[in-house]
Amino acid sequence: MATWKNLDTLASYGKLTGLKDHVNIAEAMSGEQGAERVKKYSAPMAAGLAYNYAAKEVDETVLDALAELADEAQLIDKFEELYNGAVINTGEKRMVLHHLARTQLGNPVVVDGVDKREFYLAQQKKAADFANKVHAGEITNENGEKFTTVVQIGIGGSDLGPRALYIALENWAKANNTFKMEAKFISNVDPDDAAAVLASVDLAHSLFIVVSKSGTTLETLTNEAFVKDALTKAGLNPSKHMLAVTSETSPLAKSDAYLTAIFMDDYIGGRYSSVSAVGGAILSLAFGPEVFAAILEGAAEEDKLATNKNLLENPDMLDALIGIYERNVQGYPSTAVLPYSQALSRFPAHLQQCDMESNGKSVNRFGEPVDYVTGPVIFGEPGTNGQHSFYQLLHQGTNIVPLQFIGFKKSQLGVDVDIENSTSQQKLCANVAAQIVAFACGKKDENLNKNFEGGRPSSIIVGEELTPKALGALLAHFENKIMFQGFVWNLNSFDQEGVQLGKVLAKRVLAHDTDGALKVYSDLLNI
Numbered sequence: 001m002a003t004w005k006n007l008d009t010l011a012s013y014g015k016l017t018g019l020k021d022h023v024n025i026a027e028a029m030s031g032e033q034g035a036e037r038v039k040k041y042s043a044p045m046a047a048g049l050a051y052n053y054a055a056k057e058v059d060e061t062v063l064d065a066l067a068e069l070a071d072e073a074q075l076i077d078k079f080e081e082l083y084n085g086a087v088i089n090t091g092e093k094r095m096v097l098h099h100l101a102r103t104q105l106g107n108p109v110v111v112d113g114v115d116k117r118e119f120y121l122a123q124q125k126k127a128a129d130f131a132n133k134v135h136a137g138e139i140t141n142e143n144g145e146k147f148t149t150v151v152q153i154g155i156g157g158s159d160l161g162p163r164a165l166y167i168a169l170e171n172w173a174k175a176n177n178t179f180k181m182e183a184k185f186i187s188n189v190d191p192d193d194a195a196a197v198l199a200s201v202d203l204a205h206s207l208f209i210v211v212s213k214s215g216t217t218l219e220t221l222t223n224e225a226f227v228k229d230a231l232t233k234a235g236l237n238p239s240k241h242m243l244a245v246t247s248e249t250s251p252l253a254k255s256d257a258y259l260t261a262i263f264m265d266d267y268i269g270g271r272y273s274s275v276s277a278v279g280g281a282i283l284s285l286a287f288g289p290e291v292f293a294a295i296l297e298g299a300a301e302e303d304k305l306a307t308n309k310n311l312l313e314n315p316d317m318l319d320a321l322i323g324i325y326e327r328n329v330q331g332y333p334s335t336a337v338l339p340y341s342q343a344l345s346r347f348p349a350h351l352q353q354c355d356m357e358s359n360g361k362s363v364n365r366f367g368e369p370v371d372y373v374t375g376p377v378i379f380g381e382p383g384t385n386g387q388h389s390f391y392q393l394l395h396q397g398t399n400i401v402p403l404q405f406i407g408f409k410k411s412q413l414g415v416d417v418d419i420e421n422s423t424s425q426q427k428l429c430a431n432v433a434a435q436i437v438a439f440a441c442g443k444k445d446e447n448l449n450k451n452f453e454g455g456r457p458s459s460i461i462v463g464e465e466l467t468p469k470a471l472g473a474l475l476a477h478f479e480n481k482i483m484f485q486g487f488v489w490n491l492n493s494f495d496q497e498g499v500q501l502g503k504v505l506a507k508r509v510l511a512h513d514t515d516g517a518l519k520v521y522s523d524l525l526n527i
């Protein structure tokens, strides 16, 4: 059994803190030495991706110290315990089994006589069969006509991951003739969200998936009622247009108001659930079950790499530990995720939830305060758009923000134009290469307003093309990175008590049970 200790009690951490500002990347990334680093500091990922960390503030000494920390913190042992079914989510006393939705890395995990891998596979099959029947016209609307659109109603983990993955593959599916149905998403309790989405679809030919693990989320239940109301007003029977994805114990599971219910369970956290039926139902309907299966395959391949004890051959653990060095030794408070891919436009938003809801904690897994900083603030936007908005601060601001670039050699649609000897795709890629070097090396100017200090660390994940498999690998990479960081910080990365207080107070406002500032804000907002 691995032992769980606070980061600041580990000898290897003491050693690592002695390596503050050890590498000057402006120097290290210049000239021939820089060229060598780019070739050398690269770790293969699944699906042909590679994690290149040449422009990070590391060298052999820092990497050795990080490897020591990985060993002393028993990161791989802890991962092994996790996928073999230990109760890693101490706050909610739950196992953490999202890896099992894509692969079996260890022993069978059996709960109340049910093999969990079998359970997840059965739900995947249920989603696939349902999608195939919809595509074949075996499940239709009341007039026997095919459904053409699918709308997901969910929020948080029941929205962000599936939405990011759908947007990531929409063009790929169109280019590869696997695009089956358009998907839309309703998440916000703002009535303008539901109203606008409903106004944009043909209700009679739309399927709605109500996705809520708990089956109790205010926003989702409200939006479900909103949609049912619209269907009824249009003379349609809601139960012929709706299905549910939920846990078997939730109130939704007991309802007969749906065409079918597909299940997940308490052992997959909301923010890790896009590989369960939460993502499986909508992605199978939108692109076909084979595309969803390919996402899982890419994730499974990446998970396998994450079991490697050798830090340099484990890109997920390596990225995690470099992040620890940046956060705890260098003291950087945030990280930007910058995909040079329009298809990944919502991927940073998904990672915000994954990372900040997992590791935004200040007590350890035993409920004791920690004396060190934990999860960074995550934000991001696709490049090159970001270059024309917030990169100013990244280049010349007073905070150093480590950067995580993502780039692909090929576009998904393959439609392009060649102007002044380069295609749009080449221009996109030229920009990311330029940014890495600009951030790392800077450029001296006597006019300080035009001076670039450099020394701003970044890494890049590079791939051939954003395919379903590459997307699965990318998703698993970040999930595993966050998991390893949580282990290092001795956190429980799998609960989210910090979201409760606001929910409780909002209920009080709606029940008019308020006083003090809450009452005045309620009046101010006319509630």
Ligand SMILES: O=P(O)(O)OC[C@H]1O[C@H](O)[C@H](O)[C@@H](O)[C@@H]1O
Pocket: 155, 156, 157, 158, 211, 212, 213, 214, 215, 216, 217, 220, 270, 271, 357, 496, 499
């Ligand atoms: O899927 P649900 O039970 O409706 O939960 C939706 C979301 O709401 C909660 O407040 C949590 O912060 C999220 O982690 C969760 O994904």
